[in-house]
Amino acid sequence: MTFLTLxxxxxxxxxxxxVEHLDLSVERGEFLSLLGPSGCGKTTTLQMIAGFVTxxxxxxxxxxxxxxxxxxxxxxxxxxFQSYALFPHMTVAGNVGFGLExxxxxxxxxxxxxxxxxxxxxxxxLDARYPKELSGGQRQRVAIARAxxxxxxxxxxxxxxxxxxxxxxxxxxxxxxxxQKRLGITTILVTHDxxxxxxxxxxxxxxxxxxxxxLSTPFDAYERPATPFASTFLGRTNxxxxxxxxxxxxxxxVDVAGTTLHVPHExxxxxxxxxxxxRPEKVRLAxxxxxxxxxxxxxxxxxxxxxxxxxxxxxxxRVAQPNYGAPPPEEGHEVGxxxxxxxxxxxxxxSAHGNA
Amino acid sequence: xxxxxxxxxxxxxxLLSAPALLLFGALLLVPLVLTLLLSFRVFxxxxxxxxxxxxxxxxxxxxxxxxxEIFLRTAGLALAVTLLSVLLGVPETIVLxxxxxxxxxxCLLIVLGPLLSVIIALTHVLVPFMVMSVWATLQKLDPxxxxxxxxLGGSPxxxxxxxxxxxxxxxxxxxxxxxxxxxxxxxxxxxLIGGRRLKVVATAAYDEFLGTLxxxxxxxxxxxxxxxxxAIVMGCSRLAERRFKHVFE
Numbered sequence: 220m221t222f223l224t225l226x227x228x229x230x231x232x233x234x235x236x237x238v239e240h241l242d243l244s245v246e247r248g249e250f251l252s253l254l255g256p257s258g259c260g261k262t263t264t265l266q267m268i269a270g271f272v273t274x275x276x277x278x279x280x281x282x283x284x285x286x287x288x289x290x291x292x293x294x295x296x297x298x299x300f301q302s303y304a305l306f307p308h309m310t311v312a313g314n315v316g317f318g319l320e321x322x323x324x325x326x327x328x329x330x331x332x333x334x335x336x337x338x339x340x341x342x343x344x345l346d347a348r349y350p351k352e353l354s355g356g357q358r359q360r361v362a363i364a365r366a367x368x369x370x371x372x373x374x375x376x377x378x379x380x381x382x383x384x385x386x387x388x389x390x391x392x393x394x395x396x397x398x399q400k401r402l403g404i405t406t407i408l409v410t411h412d413x414x415x416x417x418x419x420x421x422x423x424x425x426x427x428x429x430x431x432x433x434l435s436t437p438f439d440a441y442e443r444p445a446t447p448f449a450s451t452f453l454g455r456t457n458x459x460x461x462x463x464x465x466x467x468x469x470x471x472x473v474d475v476a477g478t479t480l481h482v483p484h485e486x487x488x489x490x491x492x493x494x495x496x497x498r499p500e501k502v503r504l505a506x507x508x509x510x511x512x513x514x515x516x517x518x519x520x521x522x523x524x525x526x527x528x529x530x531x532x533x534x535x536x537r538v539a540q541p542n543y544g545a546p547p548p549e550e551g552h553e554v555g556x557x558x559x560x561x562x563x564x565x566x567x568x569x570s571a572h573g574n575a
Numbered sequence: 576x577x578x579x580x581x582x583x584x585x586x587x588x589x590l591l592s593a594p595a596l597l598l599f600g601a602l603l604l605v606p607l608v609l610t611l612l613l614s615f616r617v618f619x620x621x622x623x624x625x626x627x628x629x630x631x632x633x634x635x636x637x638x639x640x641x642x643x644e645i646f647l648r649t650a651g652l653a654l655a656v657t658l659l660s661v662l663l664g665v666p667e668t669i670v671l672x673x674x675x676x677x678x679x680x681x682c683l684l685i686v687l688g689p690l691l692s693v694i695i696a697l698t699h700v701l702v703p704f705m706v707m708s709v710w711a712t713l714q715k716l717d718p719x720x721x722x723x724x725x726x727l728g729g730s731p732x733x734x735x736x737x738x739x740x741x742x743x744x745x746x747x748x749x750x751x752x753x754x755x756x757x758x759x760x761x762x763x764x765x766x767l768i769g770g771r772r773l774k775v776v777a778t779a780a781y782d783e784f785l786g787t788l789x790x791x792x793x794x795x796x797x798x799x800x801x802x803x804x805x806a807i808v809m810g811c812s813r814l815a816e817r818r819f820k821h822v823f824e
Contacts, residue, residue: 271722291725292734298726304719308741308819317737318727369727 222247222405223268223373228277229429230263237263239429241277245407250399252408252416255426256452261409262377264426268407269375270294281373292321297366297404301378303358305350311337311361312346318369336368339398356387363395367402374399376408380415392418413453417441425449443485447566450496457502457536459495460568466490471565475533478511482565492568499526499539501562504547509555518550529556689773696768697758704757705750712746748815756808760800776800 223245230238238260245251253261266272268279270291279287286294306314312333319329337343340360350358359379366374379395380388396419399406410416416423417437425433425440425448433440433449444450451458461475470481471489482495504527513531520526525547527538538556540547548554589596614632617625636642671682685691716739724734762777769775774782776796783793 269722269726271725291722292728292730294726295728296726298723300719300723302717302719304717304723306720306723306738306742317724317729321728321733365723365727 221245222249222282223407224278224280225264225268226278226280228264228267228279229275230260230267230272231275236429238267238274241429241431243424243431243434245405247405248403250396250406250408250419250421252410252420252423253426254410254413254416254423254452255432256411259426260429261411261426265375265377265407265409268373269296269298295369295371297369297371297374299359299362299366299374299376299379301381303350303362303379303382305358305361305365307350309349310346311342311348311350311353314350314361315365315368317365322369332368333364336364339367340364355382355384356391359383359391363398367398367404372405374404374406376406376410378410379408380410380412388412388415389418395419425452427452444496444564444566447494447568450494450564450566454498455537455539456496456498459497459533461493461495461565463490463493463565470560473565478532480563481560482563483561484565487566489565489567493565494568496564496566497536497558497562499537500524500541502536502538502556502558504538504540505555505557508557510557512553512555515548515550515552515554518547520546529554531556689769693765693769693773693775696764697761700761700764701754701757704753705747708750708753709743709746712743716742745815745819748811752808752811752815755811756804759804759807 221244223243225241225243228238228241228243229236241260241264243251253264255261263272267274270286270289270293274287277287278285281294306317309317312330315336316329316333319332324332333346334343337346340363342357342360342364345353345357345361350361353361359382362379376395380391383391392415399419408416408419417440420437422435423433423437423440424431425446427446427448432446432452433444435443435445440449441453444453450456459475461473461480463471464474464479465472466484466489469483471484471493473480473482473493473495475495480495511531511533513529513536515527516530516535517528518525520542522542524542525540527540527547529536529538536556613624615628615630617627617629617631619625667686671679671686674682720738720742721734724738725731729737760777761775762781765773765775766778766781769778777800780793780796780800783789783796
């Protein structure tokens, strides 16, 4: 059941269009991420949903009711800010209980709800501390508890992990996702971190220049990017310029630097100048079943895997080789490479919005 | 009284008002006439005021844009003050007129007396210190904090009172300390506007030094002012520091 809908939502600042005619539906209980680089309009979209920014055009409905013009304090949404935006002059309990106080909830009931929210984010016993006396991770938990104590129908997260260090961030991804699932709360996350979006989301909306470049599950977003932007923004990939020679029911026949490749087109219209994509981890070093040969130009070890650059007839290919134990051949050595046609993707070049 | 003849009866009012008239004539009329005459005299850079008469001075004032600007500014100033006086004075008078007896006299005294003028003038001089001080804390305020308050269901007014105001309080307090210290020790403004009628500590010390020439008394007044000022300022700073210790780094 559709819970939140954005219809033709736009925001213009003078000549600059931050968000352009955005259509999006979010199901009840769903975790959806707005993913994109800075300036793609993801934060503006969130701010319009929260009511901090008034849309230039379009409609927002929540549970069937039009909230486009509703004041932010009437929307009852929980918001976690990038800066956490804790109230420095209030204790942890004061912060978490603020929303309940605004609803004029009785003191005893409020104390119960505050304790419950702090328990949920594993911050028991820190009620009397001031934000200044907490670590970054604890502050973030307070911000989450403050938003959840309201028991909102919709939780909005604006880059909430960007100020945490990498290890803590990974832990919070899993923990926050677990809390979200347990409460069944509809959640929208704004992030530029694709790992964050993939770890936590049911669906990802990749935003590019104020528009949706891809809207799908994390797996599909990574495996079947619908637009050139989504292909290169999510993870690393090899981008090979080519020319379409022909088409059969399953594959496009593409010429890449003199080599003919059969690329599954998945029903897409592809013609003329195209890009063929293959992920570095889909190319493997091979001996007997090698499809082509190349020379290792560069070899980097990053712990769990080796990153290689191999000069081949298709051009320079990035290859990611899991660390099985034995190191791959050194720079300058000839190696055989293997991949299957199913690992190749093709999209018409310079199509800004794709044909998703 | 009936025996007094007409001529003496006619002279009496004049004789009675003669001293006042003399004073009026000597101090106002004569200088005015002299100024009028002087305005037609020829002036030489080398020899000063000459005996010959001319209209050149008037021609110069009327034709020079430098004077035109000054006259216009003066007229604008007068107009602005008149308008403000109407805006403030009329409602004030209406309120005063409706007040009960003792309060009415008291308020009238405040309005007419120099104290209010000194307060207004000093406020005008010192408001920038408060603005600068609050400005500094307002700049440090996380703009998302206000949004956070709204998203938690607080009305803009409640968010201002519970979230914004407490956070700019340190600025308000430090601004208050600066303004208090400066106005308690102010000399020029009270001296100019309050005149000799309304003494403050700084002008009293000045009077002892230069009026009665009682230097030791003047010095002790000055020292007492300094000590009181330092004590109050330090006490307030301590209090503010202790109050906001947990909150701000």
